[in-house]
Structure formats: C-alpha cells, structure tokens
Amino acid sequence: xxxxxxxxxxxxxxxxxxxxxxxxxxxxxxxxxxxxxxxxxxxxxxxxxxxxxxxxxxxxxxxxxxxxxxxxxxxxxxxxxxxxxxxxxxxxxxxxxxxxxxxxxxxxxxxxxxxxxxxxxxxxxxxxxxxxxxxxxxxxxxxxxxxxxxxxxxxxxxxxxxxxxxxxxxxxxxxxxxxxxxxxxxxxxxxxxxxxxxxxxxxxxxxxxxxxxxxxxxxxxxxxxxxxxxxxxxxxxxxxxxxxxxxxxxxxxxxxxxxxxxxxxxxxxxxxxxxxxxxxxxxxxxxxxxxxxxxxxxxxxxxxxxxxxxxxxxxxxxxxxxxxxxxxxxxxxxxxxxxxxxxxxxxxxxxxxxxxxxxxxxxxxxxxxxxxxxxxxxxxxxxxxxxxxxxxxxxxxxxxxxxxxxxxxxxxxxxxxxxxxxxxxxxxxxxxxxxxxxxxxxxxxxxxxxxxxxxxxxxxxxxxxxxxxxxxxxxxxxxxxxxxxxxxxxxxxxxxxxxxxxxxxxxxxxxxxxxxxxxxxxxxxxxxxx
Ligand SMILES: Cc1cc2nc3c(=O)[nH]c(=O)nc-3n(C[C@H](O)[C@H](O)[C@H](O)COP(=O)(O)OP(=O)(O)OC[C@H]3O[C@@H](n4cnc5c(N)ncnc54)[C@H](O)[C@@H]3O)c2cc1C
Numbered sequence: 260x261x262x263x264x265x266x267x268x269x270x271x272x273x274x275x276x277x278x279x280x281x282x283x284x285x286x287x288x289x290x291x292x293x294x295x296x297x298x299x300x301x302x303x304x305x306x307x308x309x310x311x312x313x314x315x316x317x318x319x320x321x322x323x324x325x326x327x328x329x330x331x332x333x334x335x336x337x338x339x340x341x342x343x344x345x346x347x348x349x350x351x352x353x354x355x356x357x358x359x360x361x362x363x364x365x366x367x368x369x370x371x372x373x374x375x376x377x378x379x380x381x382x383x384x385x386x387x388x389x390x391x392x393x394x395x396x397x398x399x400x401x402x403x404x405x406x407x408x409x410x411x412x413x414x415x416x417x418x419x420x421x422x423x424x425x426x427x428x429x430x431x432x433x434x435x436x437x438x439x440x441x442x443x444x445x446x447x448x449x450x451x452x453x454x455x456x457x458x459x460x461x462x463x464x465x466x467x468x469x470x471x472x473x474x475x476x477x478x479x480x481x482x483x484x485x486x487x488x489x490x491x492x493x494x495x496x497x498x499x500x501x502x503x504x505x506x507x508x509x510x511x512x513x514x515x516x517x518x519x520x521x522x523x524x525x526x527x528x529x530x531x532x533x534x535x536x537x538x539x540x541x542x543x544x545x546x547x548x549x550x551x552x553x554x555x556x557x558x559x560x561x562x563x564x565x566x567x568x569x570x571x572x573x574x575x576x577x578x579x580x581x582x583x584x585x586x587x588x589x590x591x592x593x594x595x596x597x598x599x600x601x602x603x604x605x606x607x608x609x610x611x612x613x614x615x616x617x618x619x620x621x622x623x624x625x626x627x628x629x630x631x632x633x634x635x636x637x638x639x640x641x642x643x644x645x646x647x648x649x650x651x652x653x654x655x656x657x658x659x660x661x662x663x664x665x666x667x668x669x670x671x672x673x674x675x676x677x678x679x680x681x682x683x684x685x686x687x688x689x690x691x692x693x694x695x696x697x698x699x700x701x702x703x704x705x706x707x708x709x710x711x712x713x714x715x716x717x718x719x720x721x722x723x724x725x726x727x728x729x730x731x732x733x734x735x736x737x738x739x740x741x742x743x744x745x746x747x748x749x750x751x752x753x754x755x756x757x758x759x760x761x762x763x764x765x766x767x768x769x770x771x772x773x774x775x776x777x778x779x780x781x782x783x784x785x786x787x788x789x
Pocket of ligand 1: 468
C-alpha cells in the first residue's frame with residue numbers, strides 16, 4: 260500500500276522511528292477482530308448459513324453457496340472465511356486497519372458475466388454488496404460486515420485510442436496502470452499521484468493530482484462510465500445520457516449506485532519533462548526572533564495574493580515538521596524561467612533554509628513510480644483530518660496563527676485553484692471547487708490509553724478551525740478512530756454537493772439499497788430491502 264503522506268517523510272529519522280513503531284498494528288487489532296468475528300460466525304452457522312446483525316447479511320447454507328460458485332469461471336476467485344482463511348483475511352483488509360471489516364464472502368470476478376452472476380446471487384438472497392478496488396478509502400467504505408465484497412482487481416484492462424485521444428480503463432485499474440498505458444503515446448490522464456490508488460474510487464470523490472490546476476479535477480476529463488446496476492443491467496452514463504447518474508458517481512459514487520465497470524476519459528499531451536524542486540523553509544521568520552506570527556503561512560503559503568501569482572502548472576505538497584516546512588514543487592509546464600521567477604520571492608525570503616538541485620522526471624509514470632515507497636502503514640493509529648482550504652484571507656490568517664503556535668504535523672496539497680474552480684461536472688462539495696489547497700492535519704499515537712487525551716488536544720487546537728471552513732469544505736474524514744471521537748453529524752452536506760438530489764438518483768438506480776457503505780449516499784437507510 261502506498262502513502263502520499265509518506266512521500267516527504269521517508270528520509271526523516273523521526274518518521275522512520277514512527278514507522279518502526281507501527282509494527283504492532285500491522286498484525287494487531289484488525290486481525291484479532293476478524294478472527295473473533297470468524298469464531299462467532301462459525302458458532303452461529305447451520306450448514307454454513309449465517310447472519311450478522313446488520314441488514315443485508317444473511318447468507319444461505321453452504322451447499323447453496325457452493326452450487327453458485329461452481330457456475331463461475333475458474334479464473335474468478337472466491338474467498339471464504341473457513342476455506343482459505345489466510346487469503347480471506349488479506350483480501351478483506353483495507354487501508355485503514357482500524358476500520359477494516361469482515362465480509363461474508365469475497366469475489367474477484369474475471370468477467371462481466373461473473374460480476375453479473377454475483378449480483379444476481381446477492382439479489383436472490385438479499386445480501387448487501389460492497390465494491391473494492393485498492394481499499395484506500397479511509398472511512399473503510401470498501402468493506403462491510405457480512406457483505407458480499409466484490410474486488411475489481413482482475414478487471415483492470417486499459418486501452419488508449421489514438422483516434423479520439425481518449426483512454427478506456429476498467430475499474431480495477433490503478434493509476435499506475437493507466438499512466439503506463441499512456442506513457443508510450445505521450446499522453447496524460449488527470450488522476451492522482453498515488454500509484455496504487457484506483458481512479459474508480461478516486462473519481463467517486465472528485466480526484467485531484469499534479470495536473471488538476473491545469474485541467475481540473477479528474478472527474479472533468481471523464482466522458483463515459485459503464486455501470487452495472489443491482490439487477491445486472493449495464494448502463495452507459497455520459498454527459499448526455501443517464502446524466503443524473505453520471506454527475507452523481509463523479510463526486511459521490513462510493514459504492515452507492517452500482518458497480519462501475521469501466522470509464523472513458525480525455526487525455527492531454529504529456530509535458531516534455533516534469534521538474535521537481537525541493538525546498539526547506541523556516542516556519543517562523545528568523546528575523547522576528549520568537550514571534551510565531553506572522554509566519555511563512557501568513558506571508559506566503561496562505562497568502563491569497565501569493566497563491567494567485569503561482570502558475571497553474573505548479574503543484575506539489577508541503578509538510579510541516581516541528582518548525583520546519585518542506586515543500587516539494589512539481590512543474591508540468593514549459594515556461595521554466597517564468598516558473599522560476601514566480602518562486603523567487605519565496606526562495607529569497609528570510610524563511611529559506613535550503614534549496615535542493617532540480618530533479619527531472621521523464622513522465623508522470625516516472626514521477627509516481629519514484630515518488631513513494633512501495634509499502635507503508637503510516638496511517639495505522641493516526642488521526643488525520645482533511646479540509647479544503649478556501650481563499651479567504653481572514654480565515655487563512657486564523658489558521659496561520661494556529662499553525663504558528665501549535666505546529667501540528669501537517670501535510671498540504673497544492674492542487675487546487677486554476678481549472679479546478681471552473682469545473683462543471685460531478686457532485687463534489689462546493690468547498691472543493693473553491694479551495695486553494697487540501698490540508699491534512701495529523702497526529703500519531705500508539706498507546707490506546709492516550710486516545711482521549713490526544714483527541715481532546717486535536718479537538719481544542721486545529722480541528723474546530725478546520726471544521727469552520729464551512730459545511731462543505733471537507734469531503735473525507737481521514738481518521739483511524741472509528742466515529743468514537745469524531746462524529747460528523749453534517750456529513751451529508753459536508754461530503755457531498757446536493758445530497759437530496761443524490762438521494763433521488765440513488766433511489767432511481769438502486770431502489771433496494773444494495774450498494775451502500777457508511778457515510779455514503781443512503782447509508783442511513785436499510786439496505787437490501789427488496
Ligand atoms: C495514501 C493515499 C493517497 C491518496 N492520494 C490521493 C490523491 O493524490 N488524490 C486524490 O484525489 N485522492 C487521494 N486519496 C484519496 C483516494 O482517492 C480515496 O481514498 C479513494 O476512495 C480511493 O479509491 P480506491 O478505489 O483506490 O479505493 P477503495 O477503498 O477500494 O474504494 C473507494 C470507494 O470507492 C468505491 N469503489 C471502488 N471501486 C468501485 C467501483 N468499481 N464501483 C463503485 N464503487 C467503487 C468503494 O466501494 C469505496 O467506497 C488518497 C488516499 C490515500 C489513503
């Protein structure tokens with residue numbers, strides 16, 4: 260599993276120690292929970308039939324299940340908790356180990372025929388279905404207790420069409436798969452820089468990446484989505500047909516309307532090269548000794564005038580570690596002198612600590628392959644809260660002050676503004692469109708007995724300010740903490756655009772609520788109802 264958040268961290272001793280200390284959760288509570296659930300299920304089962312207390316999770320007896328499995332192609336994988344427990348456990352785990360779950364069965368179809376067969380089986384026995392690609396959803400929305408988990412990894416074909424310069428990718432493809440298929444054609448797709456994240460789930464939340472300020476969110480490039488509905492019907496949603504479904508998926512599609520089978524997207528000419536510039540800066544101005552404010556945020560990063568003077572081809576990420584700010588800029592345009600000049604005021608300011616030599620990448624594929632370590636469990640037992648930071652100077656000054664005073668571990672993405680604001684497709688929250696950045700504040704702790712104390716700390720320092728950014732500024736609450744300490748009562752308006760119209764679309768295409776996940780459209784309604 261890859262971590263965008265670990266990108267800048269990997270060489271820092273502090274983070275290495277943190278990573279090392281995470282050995283415990285790796286094999287810890289998630290597996291213990293699963294094994295315990297497994298035992299409970301075994302005790303309750305009659306000829307393999309079982310129910311969990313959740314709706315849509317009553318499984319028929321084992322002979323019935325086996326009869327259906329025998330109709331599937333041999334290349335389709337089916338994992339059962341008692342037949343292949345190891346594979347079952349590893350196939351169940353999602354990125355957020357503390358929000359992982361224990362599905363009733365896991366199916367990885369190799370064809371649309373087998374996918375349809377799985378949905379028909381679920382429909383016959385009124386079983387809730389949850390689709391999973393990479394499992395990166397931090398709210399655990401690619402899993403569910405007792406559900407039929409459909410893993411899309413075998414449906415991962417990607418094809419570039421030079422005639423209309425579009426790319427078709429199946430929903431099991433990762434970003435790396437899509438960038439690889441386009442590399443030889445010298446084209447790019449607007450997706451995430453995290454190679455193992457799948458566009459299918461990323462687009463369900465809007466999807467931003469290094470090209471977003473130039474071309475908009477990932478959803479802006481989507482031309483077509485083929486979805487299989489609960490009854491096996493395939494629908495091709497475009498800007499002109501099934502328009503409600505098209506817009507609903509792009510921003511609110513997390514397992515809410517059906518299984519997306521494939522997408523078709525516009526591509527753009529690849530930049531000749533992608534430049535990376537890494538700089539290290541003081542959080543506080545050394546010329547104002549002891550002052551926490553103004554600081555580099557109020558003077559530059561969160562200064563709306565400075566942000567607006569940056570070229571749209573400039574993106575990147577920023578990390579605050581104690582009183583040092585590390586920025587990794589990427590430049591995907593061709594005006595190298597202009598970009599360099601735009602950065603001069605910051606680079607020559609008193610905040611400068613060091614500037615590394617520029618690094619060249621040949622393509623976005625080259626960037627994503629070298630950007631991140633192959634595997635990381637950085638998020639286990641960490642608290643991460645994200646917000647889309649608006650270009651409102653008074654609010655930004657408040658946040659700069661808090662950062663200056665409390666120096667929270669923080670990561671920030673420079674991927675908004677520019678074409679993101681003029682977007683017209685999808686149902687992402689308004690705050691995402693108007694944002695300057697996406698900011699993630701984090702805290703890590705490993706001893707569960709510290710939970711309440713540390714939650715009290717984050718809840719009285721930066722969290723209220725983040726939440727004050729408006730009730731549509733946050734599309735995801737990246738926490739590992741269940742909803743024990745962070746109940747978001749307004750998640751419908753906070754995570755989505757027009758929730759009531761999304762609910763109408765949901766009821767039209769999935770009237771019995773077969774596809775539902777916590778904090779997804781209609782997740783507060785009973786599932787698998789007819
Ligand atoms: C380390 C990390 C890096 C990230 N980097 C970025 C980034 O750079 N840019 C960005 O915009 N976001 C980023 N994200 C957020 C990421 O886009 C979301 O977590 C997204 O949900 C991941 O999608 P997935 O399909 O890979 O994951 P999954 O967890 O498998 O799926 C996410 C959601 O989509 C649903 N889903 C998946 N496939 C289908 C399908 N075929 N049909 C219907 N529903 C489906 C799942 O049920 C689930 O609800 C990152 C997240 C992490 C943890």
